[in-house]
Amino acid sequence: SQQGEEDPQALSIQEGENATMNCSYKxxxxxxxxxxxxxGRGLVHLILIRSNEREKHSGxxxxxxxxxxKSSSLLITASxxxxxxxxxxxxxxxxxxxxxxxxxxxxxxxx
Amino acid sequence: SQTIHQWPATLVQPVGxxxxxxxxxxxxSNPNLYWxxxxxxxxxxxxFYSVGIGxxxxxxxxxxxxxxxxxxQFILSSKKLLLSDSGFYLCAWSGLNSNQPQHFGDGTRxxxx
Numbered sequence: 001s002q003q004g005e006e007d008p009q010a011l012s013i014q015e016g017e018n019a020t021m022n023c024s025y026k027x028x029x030x031x032x033x034x035x036x037x038x039x040g041r042g043l044v045h046l047i048l049i050r051s052n053e054r055e056k057h058s059g060x061x062x063x064x065x066x067x068x069x070k071s072s073s074l075l076i077t078a079s080x081x082x083x084x085x086x087x088x089x090x091x092x093x094x095x096x097x098x099x100x101x102x103x104x105x106x107x108x109x110x111x
Numbered sequence: 112s113q114t115i116h117q118w119p120a121t122l123v124q125p126v127g128x129x130x131x132x133x134x135x136x137x138x139x140s141n142p143n144l145y146w147x148x149x150x151x152x153x154x155x156x157x158x159f160y161s162v163g164i165g166x167x168x169x170x171x172x173x174x175x176x177x178x179x180x181x182x183x184q185f186i187l188s189s190k191k192l193l194l195s196d197s198g199f200y201l202c203a204w205s206g207l208n209s210n211q212p213q214h215f216g217d218g219t220r221x222x223x224x
Contacts, residue, residue, distance in 0.1 A: 030210070033212050040218075040220070042216050042218050043155075043201070043203075043213075045212035045213065045214065048212050088154070097143050097162060098145075098157060098160060098170075099157075099213060100157065101147075101154045101155040103153060103154040104154060
């Protein structure tokens with residue numbers, strides 16, 4: 001299992017703006033998952049993108065995956081104050097049942 | 112639909128006291144189960160995971176242990192808590208398929224005094 005590295009570590013934007021968070025990883029993957037964690041709460045799964053997929057959408061979320069660059073990005077469009085949370089990317093290699101979480105990107109959306 | 116229950120939500124314990132945190136899953140069978148700990152402002156550290164009843168894998172040496180007495184029940188325990196055991200403990204489950212995400216409980220905030 002490997003850990004994704006999110007960038008930036010922290011991001012502050014105004015409500016209505018778009019937020020882009022990036023993720024890099026080191027070895028080949030089976031899929032890559034994005035999670036959100038509101039302060040003091042458990043994590044919520046947002047999107048899973050398989051290694052043979054390049055882009056995936058879910059509501060205001062858009063995830064891209066570039067396996068040649070070993071990178072992924074999460075775009076939140078028209079952000080809201082409720083999007084304020086930490087966002088984690090988790091690359092999954094498939095060899096074990098484990099996910100390894102990094103420190104995430106802390107997104108603050110100012111009303 | 113599947114749900115995961117974790118309790119208690121908060122817990123304050125003295126150093127040296129025992130610990131038991133419980134996690135149960137409903138609406139699924141044979142889940143993989145996980146215990147994580149999160150220090151303030153940090154990422155999640157995987158503590159234990161289980162692929163079946165009585166099957167526990169420990170990720171880091173520590174003062175904690177885990178048990179899975181039933182298919183959908185996962186328990187985190189300690190005989191004597193240390194100050195360093197303070198943190199936010201999260202339980203999660205996933206399906207057996209490697210393309211399935213993990214689903215988390217609401218966590219237990221544990222403070223050791």
